[in-house]
Amino acid sequence: MTSEPSVDSPDEPDADQTGDYQKPNSDYTIGELINITVEARAHGWRLDHYLTRLFPNHSRAALQRAIQNEHVRVNGLAVRSSRRLRVNDRVEIQLPDGDESRIRPENIPIDVLYEDDSLIVVNKKPGMVVHPGRGTYSGTLTAALQFHFDTLSDSAGKHRPGIVHRLDRDTSGVILVARDNQVHQLISKQFEQRKVSKEYRAIVRGVPELACDTIRTHVCVHPRVREKMTVCMPGGRSREAVTVYRTAEEFGNWALMELHPQTGRTHQLRVHMLHIGTPIVADRLYIGEETFTMAELTGSDVPENCNPLISRQALHAFRLTIRHPVSGMEMQFEAPLPPDMQQTLDALRHHHQSGI
Numbered sequence: 042m043t044s045e046p047s048v049d050s051p052d053e054p055d056a057d058q059t060g061d062y063q064k065p066n067s068d069y070t071i072g073e074l075i076n077i078t079v080e081a082r083a084h085g086w087r088l089d090h091y092l093t094r095l096f097p098n099h100s101r102a103a104l105q106r107a108i109q110n111e112h113v114r115v116n117g118l119a120v121r122s123s124r125r126l127r128v129n130d131r132v133e134i135q136l137p138d139g140d141e142s143r144i145r146p147e148n149i150p151i152d153v154l155y156e157d158d159s160l161i162v163v164n165k166k167p168g169m170v171v172h173p174g175r176g177t178y179s180g181t182l183t184a185a186l187q188f189h190f191d192t193l194s195d196s197a198g199k200h201r202p203g204i205v206h207r208l209d210r211d212t213s214g215v216i217l218v219a220r221d222n223q224v225h226q227l228i229s230k231q232f233e234q235r236k237v238s239k240e241y242r243a244i245v246r247g248v249p250e251l252a253c254d255t256i257r258t259h260v261c262v263h264p265r266v267r268e269k270m271t272v273c274m275p276g277g278r279s280r281e282a283v284t285v286y287r288t289a290e291e292f293g294n295w296a297l298m299e300l301h302p303q304t305g306r307t308h309q310l311r312v313h314m315l316h317i318g319t320p321i322v323a324d325r326l327y328i329g330e331e332t333f334t335m336a337e338l339t340g341s342d343v344p345e346n347c348n349p350l351i352s353r354q355a356l357h358a359f360r361l362t363i364r365h366p367v368s369g370m371e372m373q374f375e376a377p378l379p380p381d382m383q384q385t386l387d388a389l390r391h392h393h394q395s396g397i
Contacts, residue, residue, distance in 0.1 A: 079130040085278040088115065088132070089122035096136060097198020107137045144172075144200060146188035147179065153189075154215065154374055159367050160228070161190065161203070161218040164376035167353050170210050172201045186218060193218065194225035205229055209308070214241070214358025214376045219366075227366035232305070238362040241300040241310055242289075242378060244355035244385055246328075247319040248296045253287040256313045260306050269326060270308045272316045282306040284313045292389040295322070310356060322385070324354040333385060338392045350388055351381040 083091055089108060093101045104113075104122075111119040112135040115126070126132075152164040165171070165182060172183045186193060186203050193203035196219070203218035205228050219225035231237050259279040263269035273279050283303035290297040296319065300310050314321050315328070322333045332349035336342045362373045378386070 075134050075136065077132040077134070079126045079128060079132060081128050083126055084128045086126050087122065088113070088120060088124040088126060091126055092132075092134065097201055098195075099137065099198075100200065103137045107134065112137070144181070144183045144187050144202060145179075147181075147184035148188050149180065149185035151182070151185045151189060152376075154376060155372075159220055159224045159365070161186070161220065162361075162374045163216050163218060165208055165213055165216050165358075167211050167213040167379060167381070171207045171216070172204055182216070190218075190220070192220055194220065194222045196222045196225040196229070206232060206305070208358055209354075209356075211353035212356045212358060213379045213382075215361040215374050216358065217361065217363070224366045228363065231363055231366075235303065236364065238360075239302055239358065240360040241302070242357045242359045242382070243298045243300055243310065243314060243321050244333075244351075244382065244389070245296050245298055245314050245319040246322050247294060248291050249286065249288055249298075249317055249319050253285075256282075256284045256286065256317060258282055258313070258316060260309065260312055270306070270312050272312060280304075280306055282309045282313065284310060286313075290386075290390075292393040295389055297386060297389075311354060322355045323349075323351050324356075326354075335388060338388060350385040353381070355382055355385060357382055 077095065079091070089101055089105050092104045092108075092113070093099070096104065107113050108120070108122045114120070114133045115124060116131050117133075152166065153161060154164050155162040163182065163186075170181045173179075173181055183200070183202055183204060190203070194205075195202055197204050203220065203225075205217050205219050205225060208214065208216055217228060219228055258272045258281075259275045260270050260282045261273045261277065261279040263271045275281075281304060285301040285303060287299040288296050289299050298314070298319075300314075302309055306312075308327075311321055311324055311327050315324075320328045323330050325331050332352045333355070334349055335346040339346055357378055358376065359378070360373060360375045362371065364370065365372050
């Protein structure tokens with residue numbers, strides 16, 4: 042419950058969860074000294090990541106400069122951006138200026154599944170970053186939203202207009218966008234209370250031993266590769282991750298999975314599928330597989346069989362169910378499988394049925 046490189050750094054709070062820390066009053070003045078007491082849920086976070094979440098109108102780079110220039114102190118001491126916070130640490134910060142500009146609108150086509158006066162539902166295409174970060178400043182979903190819609194919430198900051206939750210760059214599918222701050226808060230609350238139902242579709246290598254099951258683990262940042270997450274023992278900075286799965290179709294050595302994340306940890310579905318021995322195909326970060334081709338199915342490496350069927354992790358946010366933030370009615374949104382996943386499924390079905 043929102044790729045390589047992922048916009049959702051594992052050092053940050055979870056991609057599909059919002060509001061799990063206390064933001065300071067937003068009516069601050071640039072240069073004003075702000076005092077913050079670190080809450081329990083932020084224990085173990087890096088200082089720069091914590092401040093980025095508290096002050097989303099300011100980029101991480103600007104906040105890191107403020108730390109370097111000793112405009113941020115922890116328990117009265119100047120520290121580094123990488124300082125790990127502890128519960129009840131006292132953080133003092135003078136906010137930098139010159140970093141308040143909004144996202145530049147870009148005329149990028151987007152697939153709108155639904156819209157009304159309160160929210161917008163988009164079918165995000167694979168390869169599109171949700172909001173700027175980690176060296177990606179254009180071609181984002183937020184830039185497209187700014188172009189196509191006059192009003193969007195800014196509860197998550199001016200650099201993330203309307204964004205309530207996120208998807209990895211190469212994960213396609215349903216994503217919600219709030220049109221005003223009140224709606225943003227109401228939808229965020231549903232995510233926090235785990236009242237949002239999410240279903241993903243994934244094509245995996247191998248078939249799980251059990252046709253349906255619940256995967257319950259703890260996950261943390263990989264000890265050697267910081268862009269990755271890994272299953273780990275409870276404790277420290279680990280977080281519980283829970284996924285319910287069902288095998289929808291089997292194709293010999295491959296399967297189509299229905300995945301229902303009950304928590305929203307970074308890369309959760311990709312890590313859980315790898316953990317049970319059925320990794321998502323073409324997941325370059327977790328299994329080093331750039332593409333999936335017909336040659337892998339047929340064993341023939343003739344040129345036409347070497348063309349990729351899919352060139353990104355075969356993961357799609359298929360369905361999302363919420364209560365409408367104004368009417369209270371249950372609403373369900375679906376995004377059809379994108380062409381690359383559909384052609385991969387078609388090839389698997391044909392190969393399996395023909396026995397070629």
